Amino acid sequence: MKPTIADVAQLAGVSQATVSRALRGVDSVTPTTRQKVLQAAEQLHFTLSKHASSLASGKNMRVMLLTSGKLNQWFNANVLQGIYDVLNPAGYDIAPSYIITQQDAIDFFRHLPNVGNVDAMIIASFQVDNQMRAYLQQTDIPVIGVDIPAQSYGNASIGIDNVDGMRKAVQLLRSLGHSTIGFVTDYMPADMVYSTVERAHIFEQVAQEYGLDQRHAPIISLSEYDHFTSNEQIANELVSRILGLEQRPTALCVQTDASAIAVIKALRNQGIRVPEDMSVVGFDDADIADIADLTTLRQDPYAMGVIAAKKTLDLLHGVELAHPHELLPARIILRSTTQLAKGLA
Amino acid sequence: MKPTIADVAQLAGVSQATVSRALRGVDSVTPTTRQKVLQAAEQLHFTLSKHASSLASGKNMRVMLLTSGKLNQWFNANVLQGIYDVLNPAGYDIAPSYIITQQDAIDFFRHLPNVGNVDAMIIASFQVDNQMRAYLQQTDIPVIGVDIPAQSYGNASIGIDNVDGMRKAVQLLRSLGHSTIGFVTDYMPADMVYSTVERAHIFEQVAQEYGLDQRHAPIISLSEYDHFTSNEQIANELVSRILGLEQRPTALCVQTDASAIAVIKALRNQGIRVPEDMSVVGFDDADIADIADLTTLRQDPYAMGVIAAKKTLDLLHGVELAHPHELLPARIILRSTTQLAKGLA
DNA sequence: TTGTATGCGTTATCAA
DNA sequence: TTGATAACGCATACAA
Numbered sequence: 001m002k003p004t005i006a007d008v009a010q011l012a013g014v015s016q017a018t019v020s021r022a023l024r025g026v027d028s029v030t031p032t033t034r035q036k037v038l039q040a041a042e043q044l045h046f047t048l049s050k051h052a053s054s055l056a057s058g059k060n061m062r063v064m065l066l067t068s069g070k071l072n073q074w075f076n077a078n079v080l081q082g083i084y085d086v087l088n089p090a091g092y093d094i095a096p097s098y099i100i101t102q103q104d105a106i107d108f109f110r111h112l113p114n115v116g117n118v119d120a121m122i123i124a125s126f127q128v129d130n131q132m133r134a135y136l137q138q139t140d141i142p143v144i145g146v147d148i149p150a151q152s153y154g155n156a157s158i159g160i161d162n163v164d165g166m167r168k169a170v171q172l173l174r175s176l177g178h179s180t181i182g183f184v185t186d187y188m189p190a191d192m193v194y195s196t197v198e199r200a201h202i203f204e205q206v207a208q209e210y211g212l213d214q215r216h217a218p219i220i221s222l223s224e225y226d227h228f229t230s231n232e233q234i235a236n237e238l239v240s241r242i243l244g245l246e247q248r249p250t251a252l253c254v255q256t257d258a259s260a261i262a263v264i265k266a267l268r269n270q271g272i273r274v275p276e277d278m279s280v281v282g283f284d285d286a287d288i289a290d291i292a293d294l295t296t297l298r299q300d301p302y303a304m305g306v307i308a309a310k311k312t313l314d315l316l317h318g319v320e321l322a323h324p325h326e327l328l329p330a331r332i333i334l335r336s337t338t339q340l341a342k343g344l345a
Numbered sequence: 346m347k348p349t350i351a352d353v354a355q356l357a358g359v360s361q362a363t364v365s366r367a368l369r370g371v372d373s374v375t376p377t378t379r380q381k382v383l384q385a386a387e388q389l390h391f392t393l394s395k396h397a398s399s400l401a402s403g404k405n406m407r408v409m410l411l412t413s414g415k416l417n418q419w420f421n422a423n424v425l426q427g428i429y430d431v432l433n434p435a436g437y438d439i440a441p442s443y444i445i446t447q448q449d450a451i452d453f454f455r456h457l458p459n460v461g462n463v464d465a466m467i468i469a470s471f472q473v474d475n476q477m478r479a480y481l482q483q484t485d486i487p488v489i490g491v492d493i494p495a496q497s498y499g500n501a502s503i504g505i506d507n508v509d510g511m512r513k514a515v516q517l518l519r520s521l522g523h524s525t526i527g528f529v530t531d532y533m534p535a536d537m538v539y540s541t542v543e544r545a546h547i548f549e550q551v552a553q554e555y556g557l558d559q560r561h562a563p564i565i566s567l568s569e570y571d572h573f574t575s576n577e578q579i580a581n582e583l584v585s586r587i588l589g590l591e592q593r594p595t596a597l598c599v600q601t602d603a604s605a606i607a608v609i610k611a612l613r614n615q616g617i618r619v620p621e622d623m624s625v626v627g628f629d630d631a632d633i634a635d636i637a638d639l640t641t642l643r644q645d646p647y648a649m650g651v652i653a654a655k656k657t658l659d660l661l662h663g664v665e666l667a668h669p670h671e672l673l674p675a676r677i678i679l680r681s682t683t684q685l686a687k688g689l690a
Numbered sequence: 691t692t693g694t695a696t697g698c699g700t701t702a703t704c705a706a
Numbered sequence: 707t708t709g710a711t712a713a714c715g716c717a718t719a720c721a722a
Binding site: 002045047049050051052054055060070071072073074077078080081084088093094095096097098111116117138261287288291292302 | 347390392394395396397399400405415416417418419422423425426429433438439440441442443456461462483606632633636637647
């Protein structure tokens, strides 16, 4: 049978309350009694029951991480790691959870599983719509956003400055002499909740700033009705659309590194050299970007996780956040998939 | 204030016990009363408190995942995802945790954090030594291993057949005409607990089987005393040792994909072409292997996570496992870093 | 500083 | 099938 606090109390010759105090290190306990208790606990291999503690104290000592997209994705796994590294030392458990479609989200929030069993909720990479916002606002625990487009949402948030990042990307390509720049979107079902879809809108806006009209800043995407079996097929289809444009771009911004790499491969298969004939920049700087030697906009999901967790801790401890909503600057990583536009070399 | 089961009972006009029964779906409850309860619960946005449930029932409904190495690593993140996908629908939470060094492990098991607060423990990629084994055996909850070399450990385990895999790798290279094959180890501090270190031993054994003496099957590794600041430096150092061998290998097995890719880069920097002058095979088939077009031995950590979780569930439900310890067959993925030995083309 | 006693929200035992 | 009621293991007023 697992020992309880009562067993320790008996062995140490003190009351249960004293054991509780000694073990948690709060409240004042005489060094000698503390020692007795600690010894007794050690001897019995005793550990406090989190469930009982939580029930008694009203604190769950758990925070939920809700990601859009699976936990094994580069971004999410790194956010998790960052959160873990600051929350675990503080005594908090992490309850990871994920959602993919809008329907998932609705089901999730309708049943509010766990909510009520966690002290805070960190949500990552969501495209928060009004319905979700409404649900989220119902809950009385702190909600911290990571990479949430509508940065104004929730009690706190951390993201990267996507607009600034996009400006850097477009500016780079412009200064390399590219006058027609395409934006290639990921293929994703209509009801996805990923926040990366925001990037296409931002591109449109930034392209305008840089004097590119719609014809010189085409957006290449797949209709949601199309169905493809492989990433390769998707990339091939995208490339065929790019090649079909009357005003063919000489540079491409691609929504994610993974897509960018697939597109580059498809491009090369058609004899379009990268970067000689076409410059390509990706987004994220995941591991694969380094391997593929891809110019990209760096995101640091681990750092975001760390910051989000720190904000969470502050919120939980009731400290006022000086800057609840923060944006990390974007950084462009120059590698070998971008080059001066043809004729300018 | 959060509603309790009592509030629901009052609203539904039944007793707390009935609410509890109706909500959990166990025990027999009249359809009509169940409806009343469900409606009342919905109306109040009521959710059972996991902590209270656990305390009363003695079941934690939580399983711990303990990985060696961070949670954002390809292997671990995929195991987590696999575990989540089967345990979450079954109503279990996952408590992820990780350990890097032997010291971490000792600290962890000494204080048994969480153990006693989880119903089972899944440990991944560990090099389980006697000390750890002793600690592990003390605990009375099921322990399920994922990719644990000493497959005989624990209540159940799932891994890949590393010996079979190594045979496939060596056989491939042998049949391509390579008569000197090196094994390149990862650089890792002496007190790491990763299970991949086992691979070097297996290579030695398999090389012998294929008639390669020590001179024709050199193991290239860095001493634990060396310190390097970057993976690039490590790869360069390894390559310099390879080139310094009297009997230079024409093929290499590298402990992990990441190392293999770094080594290939370092090799190419020295004018050694891959695969023309040197064939290279990696281990894992992580995302990066595909990008780098690396021949490698595939591991499927997601599948392992799924299987481990299913075994966990069985164990938790008290069902006897027909085959507690399973080994998945290894599969070699042929890509473009291997080729016929020179002169045989 | 320490001990006593109550309550946290649920499950489970026992009657009804 | 349903309703009381006693645990479950701990934290925390309150008293001493």
